[in-house]
Amino acid sequence: MLGNQHVVIFGGSSGIGLAAAGQARSLGARLTLVGRSREKLNRAAESLGGARVVVADITDRAAVEAVFAGMERVDHLVVTAGTFNAGRVADTDPDTLLRALDERIAGPLYAIKAALPLFAERASITLMGGQLSDRPTGNGVAVISAAVRGVEALAGALAQELKPIRVNVVAPGFTDTPLFDVLGESSKVFLQQVAESLPVGRVGRAEEIGSAILFMMTNAYVNGEVLHIDGGGRLV
Template sequence: MTIPSRTSLNGTHVVVLGGSSGIGLATALAAKTMGAHITIVGRTLEKLRRAAAEIGGAETVVADMANRKSIEAVFAGISRVDHLVITAGGVHAGKLADSDPDKLLAEVNEHIAGSLYAVKAALTRMPPTGSIVLMGGQFSDRPSGNGTSVMALACRGIEALARSLALEFKPIRVNVISPGFVETPLYNVFGKEGRTSLLTHAANTLPVGRIGRPDEIADAVLFLLTNGYMNCEVLHIDGGGRFV
């Protein structure tokens, strides 16, 4: 049997947790363009509805990565998942000296535990040709000392998790996308000035001289979904940000 090196998304069902905004929305849009049926998941119904309209048609489900039952309920209503993409999550900054460790750990869990809930629930609905993309990030490789330790922990944990899951659930492929700074609503939590200052500084520091766009990250996610030999990989797309 010859296995195609590039699989088509045409007719597949792609579920994007976090698909109502930023990288997840761009991924859902790109997958839709390639002929996939799309389900997007997030906590806010209004955002999901707006995103579904932008995508040009998508199922929408409200759920919270921090709540196991709500994530399990997402998949209870779905019979087949060809590809699972998890981009749901926020930005969690805080120096350990100034923060409650339990709060920091809860934020790690939004990524780690939420991904475990979703992967476990999705796997029983995935064909052998299925694949999963989890979300890491540049802080895994590029510590800052500026209150990003929790994000570093979550990102590195996701990388370790993905590799092990790929072996446990073979032949389903599991990969990680590790973005650097990307222009999305994620940074709105820092306020208008804080966001501008952070992203301007990052753009000036990066070798490429600018922040990434969500569609550039989506392009990398789609490569991981459709290249049948990509497995156990952490694909960095950060404008060279790990090295400056």
């Protein structure tokens, strides 16, 4: 279904992006994975049986533009790059807080703008939102919540501005990925507590979010959509 199509994934070296990469590969896609750590990228490429890898920080405009230099065509652009940079407004400096916006709004814009001349006729763009858009609860999530809500607005506007390129958002709830490694020892306890609060009684798996990304990529009539994959987390 994706035979000979080129899928570029910012954040493809881990978690949700890596799961999407694996599923795209199994449908025949050629892959370019982008992230900050070459080691993680190489490990991911090996696990996928090969992929082009490029080191770039999505918040660095020049580095993002360089990712696309010499590239022939982009059929699908996916952005899952991001970190769990929570911080309470009262005790976190603004530059640190604003990194959530750099990663989720500025970064994707750099990538989309740089890819524009390369997009195939039926190209798609899939961005990452999140449950925090509807349920901005938890400690220190104000700016991430604003960022993921902003991603939804951005995608809707771009679906019109960039037509016929389709632009969609996948909005995950809590999903067990290395994103939470930043919490150290307490990440397991945290995810267990979240799991107990959810109607489905568990947190998500990267593959379950990855398959939503593949749906956005391959269903050519889905456009301007926000697809929530959260185990019902928005309801509790």
